[in-house]
Amino acid sequence: MSKPFRLIASTGIHKGDRDYQQDQVAVLAHPRFNGCVLGVVADGMGGRSGGRKASDQVMMTARQLFERYSPETDDATSMLKNLVNEAHIVIRLTAISAEQEPHSTIAAFLINPRGDCHWVHAGDSRVYHFQHGRLLHRTLDHSYVQALVDRGEITEAEANVHPHSNILVGCLGAESDPPATTHFIPQLQPGDVILACSDGVWHYFSPNELASVIEGLSPREATEFLIDKARSRARGGGDNLSLAIVKIEPLEDEKKPPRIVFPGG
Template sequence: MTLSLDYATLSDVGRVRRNNEDSAYAGPHLLLLADGMGGAAAGEVASAAAVQVIRRLDTGEIAGEDMIEALAGAVHRANERLSELVEEDPEREGMGSTVTALMFDGERLGLAHLGDSRAYRLRDGKLYQLSHDHTFVQSLVDEGRISQEEAFTHPHRNLILRVLDGRPDSDPDLEILDVRAGDRLMLCSDGLPDYVSDEVIAASMSTGTPDSVVVDLITHALEAGSNDNVTCIVADVVETEPASGVQPQLVGAAAELAQGSTGRGDATSTIPRAGDGSGHGGHGAALDPEELRYAPRPPRRFLWLRRTAVLLVVLALLGGGAWFGYSWTQKQYYVGTDGDYVAIFRGVEADLPGLSLSKVYERQSLQVDKLPTYSREQVEGNIQADDLPGARSIVAELQHTADECAAQRKPTPKPSTPVSKPPASKPPSPPPATTAPATTKPTTTPTTTPSAPVDPDDCDGVR
């Protein structure tokens, strides 16, 4: 059984706003709503551009699972269009739009959703929300931190986390939904559910035709004090030819811009209201809540100047860091070799392309080959010091070691031994009176004994 849609759509600028940033389209195979945002950054341009791109899906030639791929592609093309509009006019930087679309193939629905506009279905007298809000408050509800009742009055309930804004991470929720005759579908911008409860929405949708229901819903929003644009699409799933015929309906900013309007004039409301809403226009403009939606980014005025300033700051930080690092290296000392001699170096033993981080600070008279093997290998591998006095102390220890090894290598003179001649063959004579033979003592070179003598084995390898 092939079903069809009987639809109606209506958009109202609201009691406070002077421009309509909502756009909506209803056709035989597509229901589409976009709520622009960004205030001075042209939210109406964003919503109108999104609708103009995505409405091309209303052909009746796409069915089944292909609807998901088609919707995803259309949303991405709309996102690219917003990026192009920002490049054409940097003043539009920060503009964005929600997107909620229901694609209909006669048997099922394909849903694409991004932002906080909503899609509902009334079936058997019960109201179901088909879309999931991409808002800060909804994230608190999902985490169990607040209830749905608290979310309805939360001061930040309009802060959106995901939106169509021309940036590459704008991916929509996608889903295939069942549908049957007797279902009533409704798409709306946040100007309705932020002020009207689900119970009132369900009661309004339970009776009347799509034309009367959109009027009733918007009237409820205005009477509840909505200070935002209010846009609704209502469609009945029917088995007969729809009363609305096959004529698509385009409302809101998309319709105004298509007719050559700027979208920023005094829009005429389609809903009668008590009192003069224009009397609040000046105050509403100063406190426009749309300025706070999706944390709007400021327009890229003097973009080159800001980029230059950021670049200069980055360069200054890098330069300051480099100078600090270089200054630190020049306070470091180590003992190493400079040719055949021991030397004290200032800096660190590392080099950058085109920059040496160390140089000889003091060249010593101590030759490297006068050191034992172990000490020589230490010096050749560089000995780190805490500071300059520490480096000089290391050199003094090395000199002491070299002196000790040199002293141990110096030969020791042997003592002279007296030679006695054999006695002559003469008659023995009495020994001389108390004369004692002279004795020669060995001579030695006096040396200074160090406080920490060097083991002779440690002096191996001294050249």
């Protein structure tokens, strides 16, 4: 970035109307490189213990790889792909030893101190890139209904209410290798927002609604509002919900270095 900036970050999580929580979410600040951030959402599947073990493994792998990552010498996209592949392998080993069928989605984004952003996803957890209240890009789900949308057989609106909307064609822990679709943003700017969330959140909002909420509220306020509104719209049938928001803001004092602010600790 040409001008100093700060990253305002917040996460939110709720078990929704399920009996237990299988989602995991985190925004991690790098221990050695100021302004380097990793956001991760993992939606576990496979029964109470299996799904949680899978999402836990995604988070554990993310923390380990991010701690070893150097934005000065390492390739961000390669690190994110390694995160998907390594977590997948360990989840598969867990399935063999525990006789369970744990699976997980992943939606992860990495912001480097110089302002470039990289993301990866597998499954139907999503990453969105908004700029000044407008959607610039989002991930496309690895799901049955997304394939129907891609072929022009149904619309996005029809996909949200399709009876098979929960069928994935790729995720971590499945027999086949997971997809690891990546995206690169060369330069984030003040006014940009990155949102990662599970399907328990995005299922209840249009992109325009998400953009409006994120533009008008702080990340902390937006996470609380989106969870509350999704819970209301689910009418007692909602999934686990998790989301991470990072907003890029200019620094008033341009002599200060980039910094990360986590509202509420």
